[in-house]
Structures are given as structure tokens and as C-alpha cells.
Amino acid sequence: MHRIGVFVCWCGTNIAATVDVKAVAEAARKEPGVVFATDYQYMCSEAGQALIRQAIKDNALTGVVICSCSPRMHEATFRKTVQAAGLNPYMLEIANIREQCSWIHKDIKEGTEKAIILARTAIAKVMLNKPLTAGESAVTKRALVIGGGIAGIQSALDIAEAGYEVDIVEKQPTIGGKMTQIDKTFPTLDCAACILTPKMVDAAQNEKIKIFSYSQVEEVKGFVGSFKAKIRKKARFVDENLCTGCGDCTSKCPSKKNKNEFNLGLDNRPAIYIPFAQAVPKVAVIDAEACIKKKTGKCGLCEKVCSAGAIKYDQQDEIIEREYGAIVVATGFNPIKLDKYDEYAYSQSPDVVTSLELERLMNAAGPTQGTLLRPSDGTHPHTIVFIQCVGSRCDDARGKSYCSKICCMYTAKHAMLIREKYPDTDVHVFYIDVRTPGKNFDEFYRRAVEQYGVDYIKGMVGKVIPHDGKLLVQGSDLISNEQVKIDADMVVLAAAIEPDPTARSVATMLTASIDTNDFFTEAHPKLRPVESPTAGVFLSGVCQGPKDIPETVAQASACAAKVIGLLAKDKLLSNPCVARADESLCSGCSVCQNVCPYGAITYEDREFRIPGPKRSEIRRVAQVNEAVCQGCGACTVACPSGAMDLKGFSTKQIMAEVDAICR
Amino acid sequence: MPVKTTENGEFKPLIVAFCCNWCSYAGADLAGTSRLSYPADVKIIRVPCSCRVNPLFILRAFQRGADGVIICGCHPGDCHYTTGNYYARRRMTLLFSMLDYLGIERKRTRVEWVSAAEGVRFSEVMNDFAKHITELGENKKLEDLRCKKSLD
Known part of the structure; x- marks a missing residue:
């Protein structure tokens, strides 16, 4: 009753x-x-x-x-x-x-x-509900951080501080991310390396943190509390435990003309290299595509000069399997590619650079040792034009509809630094709007205008024309309603930022959702901003939306707090609304197994009583692993025998709802 | 059978909406929180995923007198369960292609993708669908004759 x-x-x-x-x-x-x-x-x-x-x-x-x-x-x-x-x-x-x-x-x-x-x-x-009991599952007290930029490092440090193990998986040979390439940070103008590299060293020295550099997460299975990940540790052909990072090999390597990724291709590096002086781990890596020994079998110079005997030409990729209770996504961002922006002559003139390239050109550890020189002829630029919103707030398919948020501030920083160092250089900035919300941000921008005399022009640039080693910038000034022509020595493009290209595959791997721009979606935009809707997956940094460094660090710590809250639990209650097969109806056809996105369905032989002299028969029937099933219900509809049903959303229950609505 | 006319004799359709828990149901909640109205004719049934919607549920609704059935799920690629909405899309394409044959106008059904962030879109979709069904009129083609008999 x-x-x-x-x-x-x-x-x-x-x-x-x-x-x-x-x-x-x-x-x-x-x-x-x-x-x-x-x-x-x-x-x-x-x-x-x-x-x-x-x-x-x-x-x-x-x-x-x-x-x-x-x-x-x-x-x-x-x-x-x-x-x-x-x-x-x-x-x-x-x-x-x-x-x-x-x-x-x-x-x-x-x-x-x-x-x-x-x-x-x-x-x-x-009326059709059945009492359900949530299963309990244990929590693996270890977190996985995907991405070793400032966001990933900060989350990892905070989680480790609470006493839990953390693995950082970074695809580059060193952790540090984009921040390592930045010279100074706004609005304080402190040196990026000085505030970042100690954190990188802290992460490396923390006994709770394990860094997998030059590695990628290939597969994640399981669910909150017990994820199982496969990490591919790419062969760097150098034994990490033996290499001392002395750099003898890099100076002797005869294959020297390879694009230096760290300096964005503005200079070259040898085939065996250490990304930069403060790299963590400070271990050389061999670029197999450039290495003469790897390509032709001859050379072997680095092996000869390495006193530690760390060079291992026959090293193979290694697959490491580890278990985790929580996963932090900190996959970060990249500036968009500008090959579709022909009007700004980016691919035609080396003197048209992106803002990140400018960072390298102004960095003491960069290709010019911090002296701002034109990439084309190595002379000092006397007139520099900055173009804002290249691909940001853009309606057409080439760019992004959103504001990249950081460009207004870094351009003010660049303009200020250039005027500070080279007062005879004219700096013009073409902008749509200057957006400077943030602590001490607007004051910073006003300083650039008022104190440093940076010329801000409201309007967009129509075309950049390279001529006689110079760049003719044609734009419009919307305030005076006049056409503007500037003969510039360098043009700097504030390229929009977009999520790292791996974001989509990481999201798919974790069944976390991403939006149309490939930014990870949060569980609730206001109240759960660092959690993904997928239980146990947390979001740190720009992977969730454009952010500057202070915001990224704040979010990374918030994310760590959520992870710590999860790892502190000994048991988690699982969702009891999962699929169940009626064994008497199941014909063992495997249709449900094929549609299950989680591989939760297996088959077992069961003995059933049947009429006739045989009395019983063995039949293959579906079994749902309740700890793995997430309760989507795909199998319930696929089952041709109607044997699969979903607890809490059973066919009878939904039919009863339909009937009640249509009564 | 449900009452489908207002006091002044206007036709009020009966619409059943299946909404997935993660995107569309949340989108409907957001429409509510944002006070974006749509006709009261729309009644929502919550399912974990659009792939939980058995074609049988849709036929049952029509059999019981629904005038329109709409299935809402996450945008392709955004399914909480990775591939559920793709299953739903395929199943519904197949079902819809057979509806005319079964005696239900194909136009009485629809599949829409509404994300948790699209309260505005949810309300627009429901307004549009309700308008469309009102124009189509009452679903008379598929009637449960047993029900009719018992009324007589």
C-alpha cells in the first residue's frame, strides 16, 4: 500500500x-x-x-x-x-x-x-520509486594536475601543503608555462621569472609533488575518488636521474639551426637543449627530428662530452599508470595563429610581431638579451605601433567573440617599458576600448598615457604595408574622425588568446564539458566556479576563461581548496541511480555493451532453470558494474529485450509521468 | 483525455518536453530564474540524458493525447555522458522518419539542443514550439480507441 x-x-x-x-x-x-x-x-x-x-x-x-x-x-x-x-x-x-x-x-x-x-x-x-542505497567508494589520496603552468603549479603546491600527494603532468620539457616567457608583470612591473622560478623550484623540491615533464595524459578511466590515468612519458633520450644540467652537450651539438620554441622561433637552439636556464627539471632533451645521431646514426658528440653518461639514444616512451582521487585541469592557453590576418602583414614582415614575441625581445634571457631590436635588421625601432583586439571581440570566423581580457593591460605595460628604456621611441596604440578593471589597473593605464606620453588612438587599423624596410600603418581615429598614417619601425599585435589545442581532447578524456570556444565549463558560473560539472574534475586558470596572473593564482588556490576537501574524505557515496539488467530477459546480445560510454557492462555466464528434460541451461547475461555506471540510460533504450532499466528513472516511472501529464 | 480548450474556446495544446538533467533542465531552470516566460502548455519530464528517452515514451505521449513532444539535450559534443545526445539524435531521426507512417504528423516532434547557460534559448525554443503546435491544432490522428470507448 x-x-x-x-x-x-x-x-x-x-x-x-x-x-x-x-x-x-x-x-x-x-x-x-x-x-x-x-x-x-x-x-x-x-x-x-x-x-x-x-x-x-x-x-x-x-x-x-x-x-x-x-x-x-x-x-x-x-x-x-x-x-x-x-x-x-x-x-x-x-x-x-x-x-x-x-x-x-x-x-x-x-x-x-x-x-x-x-x-x-x-x-x-x-509510487514507483524503489528504496535505493548509495554505494560507498574509497578515495585515492592523490591528485593529478594536468598542465604545469602557474595555475597547475599553484594548485599543486597548495594541495601538497595540505599533506596530499600531487602529480603534475606537463607536455613541455619544463614546467612553468607561458609565464616563463613573460618579462615583467602588470601592474607592479615585477619580474615574472623572479616570482615564478622560486615556485617551480618549490614544486620540484616538495616531496609530495611528482613532476612528469615532457609527458602527456593519454587516458583517464574511473570516477571521482578513483580515477586511473595512463601517462605517456615521452623519450627525451637523456636519463633524467643522471643529467646534471651542466649544458656541455648543448654547446657541442653540431645541429644548431633549429627553431627555439621558448623564444617563439626568434632564434635557434641546438638539437640537444635545455629550454631555458631556470628550467625545472633542468635536464637536457634531444629533439629527435633535428638530432644527427637519431637521423643518420653518425655523430654521438653529446654522448662523448657528457661526463654523467646521461645520454640514452635508445630511450623509449614510457607508459605510467597511476591512480588519483581528483583531477585538476590547468591546460592554459595560446595566442591565436595570425596567418589569417594578412592585413597586418604578420607573415610578410619580421618586424610585425605578437605581444608574446615582444616579451621575448624585451627579456634579458631572450634572443637580444633584452635590448629591443628589430628582428629584420637588428636596429633600434624609433616608432612602434600597437594594434589591440587582433582576433578578440571579433564577429568573423577568423577571431574570437570574447574579450581576451589581458591585452589592454600588457600593452600598457609594454608601452610604458619601452618609453622608460628608450624615451626617444614614439609609441602609438590603436584600440577599440581600453578595459582596465582590476586593482590598480586603471591607475597603471593612466600612468602610461599621462606620465609616459603613450599615444592612444581610438580606432582600428585597416592595413599595414611593408615598404622600404618600414611599415606604413593606415588606420582611423574615431575621435577626430580622421584617417591616420604612421610610418612605423615595428608593429605589435595583441593577439587573442585561446584555450590550448589539447583542451578539447582533455575534456573528452575526462567527460568534462567545454563551451563553443573550448573553454572548460564550470559547474555553476557563480557558485561553483572552479568545479567542472563532472565530479572530481576541477578547473584552474585560463582553461576556464581568460584571466591574468593574479586571478589565475587565486583560482588555482580555490581549486586546490576544493581538491583538498575531496581528498580529506575517506569514503564517497556513489550515485545509486544506475542501470540494472533483468537477467531473465537478457539475451546477452552485447548491444548495451557497445553503447555504454563507460565500459560498465560485462557479461557473465549464469545458470537458468528451463522447462524440459535438460532442466537448466547456461546463458550469457549482462552485468552492470555499479561503481563504473554513471546512469545515463543509453543502454536502457538500446536493449532490444527491454532487459536494461535505470534505477530512479525506470521505464515504468517515465511512462507513469507521461501518463500523468496526459491525463 | 486532457482538457485542451480555454474558457473562450481557444485551443490549448498539450506539450511534453523531455529535458536532460545536465543541460536542458538546467536551461529551463535558468529561464525560470530569469523570469523568461513560455506557455504553461509545456510540461517538462526530467531525464538524466537525452539518450534515456525511449522512442516508446514519445509514442505513449501521443497515444495519450499529447499534441507535441520535444526532446532537449546538451549541444553535440557537450554531453555530460560524452555521447548520449548523439544516440538520442540518431534514435529520434529514425523514429521521426517513421512517424507519418504511424499516423502522427512528423511536425509534432522536435529535437533541440539547449545548454545550461541558455535560459533565453530555452524560452525561445518553447515559445516557438508551442506556437507551432497551436497552429497545427489538436493531434487527432493517433487516438487510443480503448480510451474513447470507455468515455462513451
Whole structure:
């Protein structure tokens, strides 16, 4: 016998203003199986919950329907309430009469009618609910951080500080990320390397942190609390444990003309190299495509000069399998490619550079040792034009619709640094808007204009024409409404930033969602900004959206706090709404196994009694691994025998809902 | 059978919307939070994923007198379960191609992708679909004759 109780919430006036809550309770009382129905101002309040608990006890209720806000809001709250009264927490259904009724309908009659239908739909469903028990799973007390830039390093340091193990997986030969390439940081103008490299060393020396550099996560299986990852440690042909980072090999290597990625191709590096002086780990790596020994079998100079005997030409990629309780995504960003921006002559003239290339040209560890020289002829530029929003806030398919957020500030920084170092250099900045929200940001920009005399021109550049070793910049000044022509020595493009190209594959691997721009989506834009909707996956840094360094570090620490909160638990409750096969109906056809995105379905031979002289037969039937099943329900529809069903969303339950709506 | 006329005799369609928990149901919640209205004719059933929607549910709804059925899921590529919405898309394409044969106008069904961030889009989709179904009129083609008999 069903004994259902219905509780209609007013939500103050949020529901009661457009839904006659008393009429809803009245109508619910008439539904078969309902023995109790009432309304109350705030069901989620302590008094409201006490009312529910009391009613369950007084009326010996077997199921509860709460007509209130979205189940996404308070389902967990009310599950605890009914559980406290001795009922199974899954004997509860919520009729969403706020978000999907009272808030969108103005007419009280219409709202009430719909609320009554939603209530009876929930009643029809709860009658078919079965008590479910959440399984428990253990938590592996180790976190995986994908990406070793400032975001990943900060998250890892904070997690390690709390006493948990952390692995950082970085695809480059060194950790540090984009920040290693930056010269100075806004708005304080402190040296990026001076604040970053100590953190890199801290990470390397922390006994809780293990760094897998020159490695990539290839596969992630499992779920929150027990992920299993496969990490490919690419062969660097140098033994990490033996290499001392002395650099003898790099100076002797005869294959010297290879693009130096760290300096964005502005100079060359040998085939065996250490990315930069402060690299962590400071271990050489051989670029197999450039190495003469790897290509022709002759040479072997580096092996001869290496006193540590660290060179291993026959080293192979290594696959490492590790288990984790939580995963932090810190895959970062890249400036967009500018090959489609012909109007700015980026691919035609070496003197048209991106802002990140300018960072290298102004960096003491860069190709020019910090002296700003034109890449074409090595002379000092006397007129420099900055072009903002190259690919940002862009309507066409070449660029991005969003604001990259950091460009206004770094351009002000560049302009200021150039004017400081070379006061005879004219600096012009073409902009759409100057956006400087942030602590001390606007003051910084105004200093560039007022104190350093940087010429800001509101307007876009139409064309950059290389001529006689110079660059003719043609643009418009929207304030004076005049065409502007500037004969520049260098042009700097503030290229939009986009998520790292690996973001999409990482998202797929983790079943975390990304938006149309490939930025990772957060679980809630305001209230859960560092969690991905996928349990156990957390977001750190620019992978979630454009950010500057302070924001990235803040988010990375927030992310670490969430990870620590998870790792501190000894047990996690798993979702009991998972698939189940009815063995008597299953024909073992494997259709469900093929559609299952988690590989949760296996087959087992079972003995069944059958009529006839044989008495029994062995049949292959599907088995769902409840710890692996995530409860999507793909198998339930695919099953040709109707043997698969989903607990909590069973075929009968949904059919009952359809019937209740269409009654 | 459900009442489908207002007091002044206007046709009020009965629309069943299947919304996946992670994107579209959240999108519907956002439409609510943002007070973006759509007709009360639309009644939402929450499913974990659009791939949980069995074609049977849709036929059942039509059989029981629904005038329109809409299935909403995450945008392709954004499925919380990686591939669920692709299954839904394929299944629905197949089902819809057979609807006319079964005696239900193909136009009474629709699949839409609405993300959790698209409250505006959810309301637009529902307004548009409800308008469309109102124009189509009552679903008379597929009637459960047993129901009719019991009424007589």
C-alpha cells in the first residue's frame, strides 16, 4: 500500500503569488495513494523540514512529494530530511513548481493548473520509486594536475601543503608555462621569472609533488575518488636521474639551426637543449627530428662530452599508470595563429610581431638579451605601433567573440617599458576600448598615457604595408574622425588568446564539458566556479576563461581548496541511480555493451532453470558494474529485450509521468 | 483525455518536453530564474540524458493525447555522458522518419539542443514550439480507441 505525503511550498511569494498552493495541496490529496497533503511557507526552512519529518512519522508515509523549487536546488536537502525521518532518501520526488511554473507564468489560474499537473506527475512517479542505497567508494589520496603552468603549479603546491600527494603532468620539457616567457608583470612591473622560478623550484623540491615533464595524459578511466590515468612519458633520450644540467652537450651539438620554441622561433637552439636556464627539471632533451645521431646514426658528440653518461639514444616512451582521487585541469592557453590576418602583414614582415614575441625581445634571457631590436635588421625601432583586439571581440570566423581580457593591460605595460628604456621611441596604440578593471589597473593605464606620453588612438587599423624596410600603418581615429598614417619601425599585435589545442581532447578524456570556444565549463558560473560539472574534475586558470596572473593564482588556490576537501574524505557515496539488467530477459546480445560510454557492462555466464528434460541451461547475461555506471540510460533504450532499466528513472516511472501529464 | 480548450474556446495544446538533467533542465531552470516566460502548455519530464528517452515514451505521449513532444539535450559534443545526445539524435531521426507512417504528423516532434547557460534559448525554443503546435491544432490522428470507448 502506498502512503504518499505531498508538501507544497509557498517559497514566500515566489510560488504563492502565481500558484494557489492550497488548491494544489487539495488536488493532491485526491490523488490515489496520497494520504497526507499540506502547504507551508518555506519547506526548506528548519520548521518546514520538521513538518515533513513529523508528517512522515505520524502518517507512516512510504513516499514523499515536495512541490517546490528545482530539484537541482534542494533535492539533496530534502533527501536528508526524509532520511532523518526513517524513510529511504530515494522515496522522494520533487515537483518543480517554481522555476518551471510560478516564475514563468503570470496568470494564477494557469499557474495553479500546471502546478497540479506537475504535482500529480511527481506523485505518479514516486509510487514507483524503489528504496535505493548509495554505494560507498574509497578515495585515492592523490591528485593529478594536468598542465604545469602557474595555475597547475599553484594548485599543486597548495594541495601538497595540505599533506596530499600531487602529480603534475606537463607536455613541455619544463614546467612553468607561458609565464616563463613573460618579462615583467602588470601592474607592479615585477619580474615574472623572479616570482615564478622560486615556485617551480618549490614544486620540484616538495616531496609530495611528482613532476612528469615532457609527458602527456593519454587516458583517464574511473570516477571521482578513483580515477586511473595512463601517462605517456615521452623519450627525451637523456636519463633524467643522471643529467646534471651542466649544458656541455648543448654547446657541442653540431645541429644548431633549429627553431627555439621558448623564444617563439626568434632564434635557434641546438638539437640537444635545455629550454631555458631556470628550467625545472633542468635536464637536457634531444629533439629527435633535428638530432644527427637519431637521423643518420653518425655523430654521438653529446654522448662523448657528457661526463654523467646521461645520454640514452635508445630511450623509449614510457607508459605510467597511476591512480588519483581528483583531477585538476590547468591546460592554459595560446595566442591565436595570425596567418589569417594578412592585413597586418604578420607573415610578410619580421618586424610585425605578437605581444608574446615582444616579451621575448624585451627579456634579458631572450634572443637580444633584452635590448629591443628589430628582428629584420637588428636596429633600434624609433616608432612602434600597437594594434589591440587582433582576433578578440571579433564577429568573423577568423577571431574570437570574447574579450581576451589581458591585452589592454600588457600593452600598457609594454608601452610604458619601452618609453622608460628608450624615451626617444614614439609609441602609438590603436584600440577599440581600453578595459582596465582590476586593482590598480586603471591607475597603471593612466600612468602610461599621462606620465609616459603613450599615444592612444581610438580606432582600428585597416592595413599595414611593408615598404622600404618600414611599415606604413593606415588606420582611423574615431575621435577626430580622421584617417591616420604612421610610418612605423615595428608593429605589435595583441593577439587573442585561446584555450590550448589539447583542451578539447582533455575534456573528452575526462567527460568534462567545454563551451563553443573550448573553454572548460564550470559547474555553476557563480557558485561553483572552479568545479567542472563532472565530479572530481576541477578547473584552474585560463582553461576556464581568460584571466591574468593574479586571478589565475587565486583560482588555482580555490581549486586546490576544493581538491583538498575531496581528498580529506575517506569514503564517497556513489550515485545509486544506475542501470540494472533483468537477467531473465537478457539475451546477452552485447548491444548495451557497445553503447555504454563507460565500459560498465560485462557479461557473465549464469545458470537458468528451463522447462524440459535438460532442466537448466547456461546463458550469457549482462552485468552492470555499479561503481563504473554513471546512469545515463543509453543502454536502457538500446536493449532490444527491454532487459536494461535505470534505477530512479525506470521505464515504468517515465511512462507513469507521461501518463500523468496526459491525463 | 486532457482538457485542451480555454474558457473562450481557444485551443490549448498539450506539450511534453523531455529535458536532460545536465543541460536542458538546467536551461529551463535558468529561464525560470530569469523570469523568461513560455506557455504553461509545456510540461517538462526530467531525464538524466537525452539518450534515456525511449522512442516508446514519445509514442505513449501521443497515444495519450499529447499534441507535441520535444526532446532537449546538451549541444553535440557537450554531453555530460560524452555521447548520449548523439544516440538520442540518431534514435529520434529514425523514429521521426517513421512517424507519418504511424499516423502522427512528423511536425509534432522536435529535437533541440539547449545548454545550461541558455535560459533565453530555452524560452525561445518553447515559445516557438508551442506556437507551432497551436497552429497545427489538436493531434487527432493517433487516438487510443480503448480510451474513447470507455468515455462513451
